[in-house]
Amino acid sequence: MSLLKRSLAVRLALLIAVGAGLVLLAVLSFSHISLSRLFVRQVHQRGDALTRSAVNLIESRMGRAEATIREAAAAFALLSEGRNRAQELICSTLENHTDLCGMTIAMAPVGASPSDSRMYSGWRKDADISLKQDHLPENNYQQDWFYLPYYLQRPVWTEPYYDDKTDALMVTYAVPVLRHGQMWAVVTGDISLEWIRHMLNDLPLGPGGQAILLSRRGRYISHPVRDLEMRETVFSLAESLAKPEARTSLVDIGHRMLEGQPGQLSYRRPFDDQPAFLHYRTVPSSGWVLGVVIPEQQIHTSTLRLNRINGLVGLVGMSLLLLAALGLGWSVTRPLKKLAKAADRLAQGDFDAPLPAIRSHDEVGCLNASFRRMRVDLQRYISELTTTTAAKEKIASELAIARDIQLGIVPKLFPPFPNRSDLDLHAMLIPAREVGGDFYDFALLDENHLYIAIGDVSGKGVPASLLMAVGKTLLKSVMQTVRDPARALCQVNDELAEDNDSCMFITGFCGMLNLRTGDLLYANAGHNPPLLLGGGHDAQILEAPPGPALGALPGSCYASCSRRLANDDMLLLYTDGVTEAMDPDQKLFGEARLLQIARTREEVAARSLVEAVEHAVRLHAAGAEQSDDITLLAVRYRIDPGQVLVAGKGDTDPPCAVLTLLNRLQELPRLTSWVEKQAQACGLSSRAAMNLNLALEEWVVNIISYGYGDDHEHAINVRLWADSQKLQIEVEDDGLPFDPTAQGAVDTDAALEHRQIGGLGIHFIRKTMNGFSYRRENDRNIVTLSLQMHESRSKGDEGPC
Amino acid sequence: MFWGAVSRRWVLVVWVFLSAAVFNPAGAAEGKTDALTLVLQWNHQSQFAGYYMALEKGFYKDAGLDVTILRGGSDVRADRLMAQRRADFCSAMLPTALEMRKTGLPLVLLAQLVNRSNFQLVAWKRPEGSDGPAVLEPSDLDGLRVTVWEKNFRSPYLSFFRGWGVRPAILPQYYTLSLFLHRGAAACSVMRYNEYHTLLQNGVSPEELTVFNLWEMGVNLPEDGLYCRADTWQQRPDVCRRFVRATLAGWRYARDHRKETLDVVMGYIHREKLPTNRPHMAWMLDEILKSIFPAKDEAWTFGVLSRQSFRATTQLLQHQGRIDTPPAYEDFVKMEAAQ
The missing domain is CATH 3.30.565.10 (Histidine kinase-like ATPase, C-terminal domain)
Incomplete structure (x- = not known):
């Protein structure tokens, strides 16, 4: 079964074999039917011909005997001194007609005196002829050969009988001789029926075929079963049958056969109950009936034999076909298998796997050629791919490095000021690509002043990251110098706007927190305003007069705003990567959501707030691709308890x-x-x-x-x-x-x-x-x-x- | 044609005679077994089944008898064998036995086996073809050719014709029915158990025939009986008794074991190569038993010849001139043999 599933060749061969087998079966069935019919016809013709020829043969012999005896009788009637010449007549007749075994001339008894009776006999013994004269033939007058012609006054064939002398089946033809209208004598001739037996035995009837000869009374004269001969008649045989219907059938057949007309019929043989054909014909002279029985089995045997030969030839043909189909299948599948193996090796990267040679231009040949071309193309493609991949890898590696550098630009060590209890700051930057355009920054400008900034460069990727690096660095250095967010933004804007051919810009927020007083000085360059949390008031947006994005317009001015932070106030700076983070349905995270999260976490540490927001954004995105960099910076201001207030x-x-x-x-x-x-x-x-x-x-x-x-x-x-x-x-x-x-x-x-x-x-x-x-x-x-x-x-x- | 057969049979007869001489009653008187010979009136056939079975089943042997059964037939003259003491017992028909006494062979009847006659006269229903006149009554046979057996088989038919006032043209009938079958005669004589069935086996259907059962039409002569010479009976009554009793036992056995009996009969048939067949012998056995053993409504006794039947037979024979003075019943019939 597995072979059947695995091997195309076997399947193909099997399919062909089954198809051919069905055709063979149909042909055999058809031939069986037509052969059977043909054989039946032949059997009828043969049976008819055989009975006809056998009957003719018997008739010719018996006719000859009849003619001889009649002639002898006629001659005897004409002999003036008949009695004296009777023996001569017998002798010469027997000498001239070798068919005759014996001959008798019996004088009819005249008057009451039996002594007047004479009987002359002659019979063939070896080559000689023996003669005999009987003076008291009384017993013989009672026999059919005399009795019948005497009383019937016509020639008659007796029923056949066993002759003890010759130990042979004999039959006698008896001709009455009349003189002056009176029965004068009976002249008989005997012929042996052994030759009939031989002749019937020699009839070419085929296996199981039988020839039977019936007397005019239905007695078996010749039958393959010798015990039946002369003992049984068709009717006595019928009587011995067990089944009444078989008995009736055989009696009926007997009557039909004895009707005197030739015929044929299909019947079941009485003893073995086998179906058979019977052809019969009457021998005209004696009224005997010759029957030829040919069993139907003979037809079946012949048909079967021919069918067996046909079947054998068909099977041999089919086997050859099967072999051819297998060969064909293998010739198709062998290169396919090789191709499959080569494909496997190819898949493992072995491009030197040998391919079957192209021997033909059939479909398999085409496949082979295509496979070769494919291998060449694949080799080329892979080599190109290798180059491209190497280049890409290089770029990727460079990008990775760039990312490291970019991430290295922003301070990453948290907590940044572990020694300061008045500052809790945390920030996070998650670029959407390898490198991003967002940045945050913070630094202590001096002991009491904290610089914080956040920015978002328009666009993404490498250009944005470059601008981000520039913007971030610039802003920090300017802030360190001017210490005023608005002025710092003005300077950075002018710096960036100059020769800004790529038309890129940065939105940013910049603030400076006086850690002693809590005063926050800040300015906004088109960036999302930060949130102010805690300190006993609700989370709120830290409003600032909006300014244009950095680098967009030269000469832009920014206004500083100031806000004094209360103890425990927290600022949350963020980029639009947070509020515009999208879920798979393109729904934005939104400011409101951010506010909501911030409000519930007013008391927590900066790090927790940042992480909570990041987590919420990630949950919101639910696996959707991050479209923009996400940057967060939180700082909580606490009044240093040891600080002396100046004012x-x-x-x-x-x-x-x-x-x-x-x-x-x-x-x-x-x-x-x-x-x-x-x-x-x-x-x-x-x-x-x-x-x-x-x-x-x-x-x-x-x-x-x-x-x-x-x-x-x-x-x-x-x-x-x-x-x-x-x-x-x-x-x-x-x-x-x-x-x-x-x-x-x-x-x-x-x-x-x-x-x-x-x-x-x-x-x-x-x-x-x-x-x-x-x-x-x-x-x-x-x-x-x-x-x-x-x-x-x-x-x-x-x-x- | 028949010379050979006849001469061979004579050789057999001579052999039987010689063997009979060797194991003669002289020795039997003092020996344990008595050798004796039975001659039948015809060829071996079911007609004599009782004798075969008595021999086959050892009834004779049990009775201290060593019995040889000789067949009869056209070539065997039972009367001669009896006269020449070559046979001790014979089977014969009652008229035949009575006629034998006339020829100087004083037979006595030891057992009457067939009490009901089997004689039949069968006629073609249409002797001259399907358009000819039909034969339905005995009177229809007037002037027609009828074949009748010769000699002592003739008596019942002559009695029948006379009784029915029929005057057919009687032709002799011998061993075959061929003349009748060739339609050379309108009717022929047959025994119910034998020739009638032969006709059927020759393809004649009962519908073609008109059958006259003589025993139903006034002529019922007892047939087969077991006889011995009068002096045998006088000298060896004991042997006779034993033989008769064993014979009757044989018949009873045959009646009760028909298939086995038939097998035995067919054994005789095959040994003798007789041209007959088993169905025919089966028919014969059935029919002969019917005429030996009385049915419930039949008056005779198995093995016994009644005085009435004896008288009727002797009267008929006397009338036909076949016997002169009939013997006295007591002289002829020794029914005590069976006792």
């Missing part, structure tokens, strides 16, 4: 108002109007407000005029705190370090030309302000002016004006 409440509270000025004198009216506005809001007296304004102006002009060693733009931040008791203003600049409080008192009496620069201004500030302090933080000068509300009213009122 009391103002250090912790966020300022009531913030103003950022550029280091240009043109900015002064803005300052003036802002101070006026704030003073009015705080309910400051106009004198105190004017003093404050003058003091601030004095100091800001001082910064603008002398504070910087360059002509670049710098931001000067002015922050205001006010309550019912006190008003406090901080001025912060990134100019050269200068502590005004360290200047000596102004000699107001000295000549003007001998006085120090700014000396009067500082003096004025000291005079009008309740508090005047300076500190240097993160390379920045911070000067704090404060006014007691009630004093300010009095002190401010007493101002120099």
